[in-house]
Amino acid sequence: MNEENSENSENLENAEVEETTEQVPDGKRFVKKKRRERLVRKGRLKQERLRNVGRFFLMCLMVFGLYHALKLKGWYMDSKAFSRVDGNAIQIINNHIVPSHKIMVLLKNSNVPNVPLYMARTASIKKEIMKLSPVEDVYIRRYAFPARMQIILRERTPAIMIAPDVKANPAAFFTTDGKLIGHEFLPLKKSYKTILVLSYGNKGDDYHKWDLKRVKEIQKIVKYIETYSKEPVEYVDFRNPNDIYVKIKSVNIRLGRLDETVYKRIERIPSILPQVKQVKTKVKYLDLSWEKVNYLKLE
Numbered sequence: 001m002n003e004e005n006s007e008n009s010e011n012l013e014n015a016e017v018e019e020t021t022e023q024v025p026d027g028k029r030f031v032k033k034k035r036r037e038r039l040v041r042k043g044r045l046k047q048e049r050l051r052n053v054g055r056f057f058l059m060c061l062m063v064f065g066l067y068h069a070l071k072l073k074g075w076y077m078d079s080k081a082f083s084r085v086d087g088n089a090i091q092i093i094n095n096h097i098v099p100s101h102k103i104m105v106l107l108k109n110s111n112v113p114n115v116p117l118y119m120a121r122t123a124s125i126k127k128e129i130m131k132l133s134p135v136e137d138v139y140i141r142r143y144a145f146p147a148r149m150q151i152i153l154r155e156r157t158p159a160i161m162i163a164p165d166v167k168a169n170p171a172a173f174f175t176t177d178g179k180l181i182g183h184e185f186l187p188l189k190k191s192y193k194t195i196l197v198l199s200y201g202n203k204g205d206d207y208h209k210w211d212l213k214r215v216k217e218i219q220k221i222v223k224y225i226e227t228y229s230k231e232p233v234e235y236v237d238f239r240n241p242n243d244i245y246v247k248i249k250s251v252n253i254r255l256g257r258l259d260e261t262v263y264k265r266i267e268r269i270p271s272i273l274p275q276v277k278q279v280k281t282k283v284k285y286l287d288l289s290w291e292k293v294n295y296l297k298l299e
Contacts, residue, residue, distance in 0.1 A: 075116035077147045082107040091150045097134040097185050098153065106131065117147040129153070133181045156181075160215055161194040162207050166235060171201065178212025195222050196235040205241050217258065221246070221266070225253065228269040245285065251276045254297075256289025265291070272296075 081089035092100045106128040113120030122140040129138045141150040156175035163170045199207045222233045237245035246253045265288040284297040
């Protein structure tokens, strides 16, 4: 029994030694594995360093290129751009009333930007151009290569032309927003459809004192007369504000005062105008100055 027990105990010890030997890794294989992992880590670290160095040099190259690109002459306007009307650096668009040379004269009060044009401030240039009475608004666009500026105007719309006589040259004009603009911006292009109003500009008919209300009133009267007469108005004689005349193709119409009854008096035109065309004697004017009475004044 003792011998069997000793044999069994030896067998158990041998089995434990074999099991322990199997669990312990091979030394050479373990060292190779660790060395391989160390080399992989070194390779990855080296690649990362190379990438960082490459990024750094690329960044330096980009900064260097950007710096020199911003120094190119194409970004900068010619120092004499505001003093040459026929130059290519300034382009003026949509100026039908204001001549280009008047705008260039104002630009001389502003300095040509000495920075790249995309960084230039144009508020001072706009402020100078807005001093021109026909200009309602200004838009400024900037371009590069070559550096140039585009000035786009939005001008007021002419409505009433002022002249002392039918045959005289106009002295000024009013716009649809009631702005009075002087003779320095005349003559206007024929494409503008305006109402000719005769006025001396002094004493009782001083048009310099007219406002937007008066401009709209004249426009309304002209529209009324053209509607009821079916003829275009040639001019409105405002030289005597208390005795106003309106000339249409077939006859001169006397309106008198512009009171609250003026539109009712104009409405009588369709019933009287046929009589004017039937009269063989030359008619001096059709009198609508009375509230309930109207008649033809013969020459």
